[in-house]
Amino acid sequence: MKHPITYLLAVLATVAFFSGTAIADTYEGRAKCSSCHKSQAKAWKDTAHAKAMESLKPGTRKEAKVKAKLDPEKDYTQDKDCVGCHVDGFGKKGGYTIETAKKPLAAVGCESCHGPGKNYRGDHRKAGQAFESKGTTTQRKVVADKGQDFHFEEACAACHLNYEGSPWKGAKAPYTPFTPAVDPKYTFNFDKMVKDVKAMHEHYKLDGTFVGEPKFKYHDEFQASAKEKTGDKKDKGKE
Numbered sequence: 001m002k003h004p005i006t007y008l009l010a011v012l013a014t015v016a017f018f019s020g021t022a023i024a025d026t027y028e029g030r031a032k033c034s035s036c037h038k039s040q041a042k043a044w045k046d047t048a049h050a051k052a053m054e055s056l057k058p059g060t061r062k063e064a065k066v067k068a069k070l071d072p073e074k075d076y077t078q079d080k081d082c083v084g085c086h087v088d089g090f091g092k093k094g095g096y097t098i099e100t101a102k103k104p105l106a107a108v109g110c111e112s113c114h115g116p117g118k119n120y121r122g123d124h125r126k127a128g129q130a131f132e133s134k135g136t137t138t139q140r141k142v143v144a145d146k147g148q149d150f151h152f153e154e155a156c157a158a159c160h161l162n163y164e165g166s167p168w169k170g171a172k173a174p175y176t177p178f179t180p181a182v183d184p185k186y187t188f189n190f191d192k193m194v195k196d197v198k199a200m201h202e203h204y205k206l207d208g209t210f211v212g213e214p215k216f217k218y219h220d221e222f223q224a225s226a227k228e229k230t231g232d233k234k235d236k237g238k239e
């Protein structure tokens, strides 16, 4: 018979496993986020991330592809060694698949950075309503516990630092062909890149619905220079 402690540990592990799957992170695609966050969605469309699928088409980015020893005339849009980092949630629950190729999951969208949204987006609605009606704030921890990412670094690293010899410990194939060895401009520096307007959507002023930790380290800095949002769903019908 198993030692009682071993048995207890096994039971605890099983409980942890099942409570883990009960809130399993599921991707839904950017349409869900964009219907409320219209300002960010519009700004995102102009970013490099929004065009990530274009780069996999034949005849695009020829010079960069040749330099990385890729075939500039090849269609890479259905290549499993490529699409993983050019779409949302590849190989994960609800994420992009080559067979179904859903448009709201193609390109690097909201959930690639903010985390798969199925479990937390409902809380955004609730939090927004509570704030609007009674001024009640919601702790960020509530949505962080349901998979919303407030740190971003690991999320970026999974695509940008995924190559052989990378300083990032999680690196595993398929790797990005665009590494600092190909060109030093592909060196990923989080603190610099997270402020790069070519790739990041613009920031818009929040009402302050969510409070507390975990708060992103540049949150206050971004909010200090944020624009007024326009046409977001929450504002509709106010006039």
Ligand code: HEC
Residues within 6 Å of the ligand: 048, 049, 051, 052, 053, 054, 055, 084, 085, 086, 087, 088, 108, 112, 113, 152, 153, 155, 156, 157, 158, 159, 160, 190, 193, 194, 195, 196, 198, 199, 200
């Ligand atoms: C799902 C993978 C993925 C994630 C997650 C991701 N990126 Fe990217 N990123 C890309 C791809 C692919 C491109 C290239 C898009 C193109 O040009 O086709 C890119 C481009 C960029 C660029 C533009 C680089 C240039 O050449 O000017 C910056 C800056 C950048 N990302 C920063 C970030 C930051 C910061 C994060 C995290 C907050 C992040 N990315 C998260 C895949 C990702």
Ligand code: HEC
Residues within 6 Å of the ligand: 055, 056, 060, 061, 064, 065, 070, 076, 079, 081, 082, 083, 084, 085, 086, 158, 159, 160, 161, 162, 163, 174, 175, 176, 177, 178, 185, 186, 187
């Ligand atoms: C591990 C993630 C990952 C994989 C796998 C991946 N890419 Fe990317 N790709 C990126 C990132 C990150 C960038 C942005 C690099 C930067 O500009 O700093 C990028 C950028 C690109 C670019 C734009 C480069 C430029 O300078 O304009 C092209 C083209 C591209 N990828 C094609 C491909 C092709 C083709 C494959 C498959 C053979 C592939 N990628 C596989 C992550 C990946």
Ligand code: HEC
Residues within 6 Å of the ligand: 030, 033, 034, 037, 040, 041, 042, 044, 049, 108, 109, 110, 111, 112, 113, 114, 152, 194, 199, 200, 201, 202, 203, 204, 205, 206, 215, 216, 218, 219, 220, 222, 223
């Ligand atoms: C490449 C990563 C990345 C992608 C893709 C991305 N975001 Fe963001 N987003 C960020 C970062 C970083 C912040 C700053 C977080 C903070 O200040 O707390 C942010 C902030 C926000 C905010 C807070 C207010 C603001 O404007 O700063 C909202 C709302 C938001 N994003 C929605 C979206 C939506 C909707 C999409 C998809 C259409 C999206 N994001 C795509 C990285 C990303």
Ligand code: HEC
Residues within 6 Å of the ligand: 032, 033, 034, 035, 036, 037, 110, 111, 114, 116, 117, 118, 121, 124, 125, 127, 128, 129, 140, 205, 206, 207, 208, 209, 210, 211, 215, 216, 233, 234
């Ligand atoms: C039903 C509308 C709705 C949906 C759907 C929704 N949100 Fe929100 N979200 C809100 C409201 C309301 C706030 C609070 C805005 C404020 O304080 O100004 C918010 C806040 C945020 C913030 C800021 C958090 C902070 O640190 O203060 C981010 C980031 C964000 N949402 C991203 C997303 C992403 C990504 C999705 C899709 C997975 C999404 N939201 C879906 C309504 C929504």
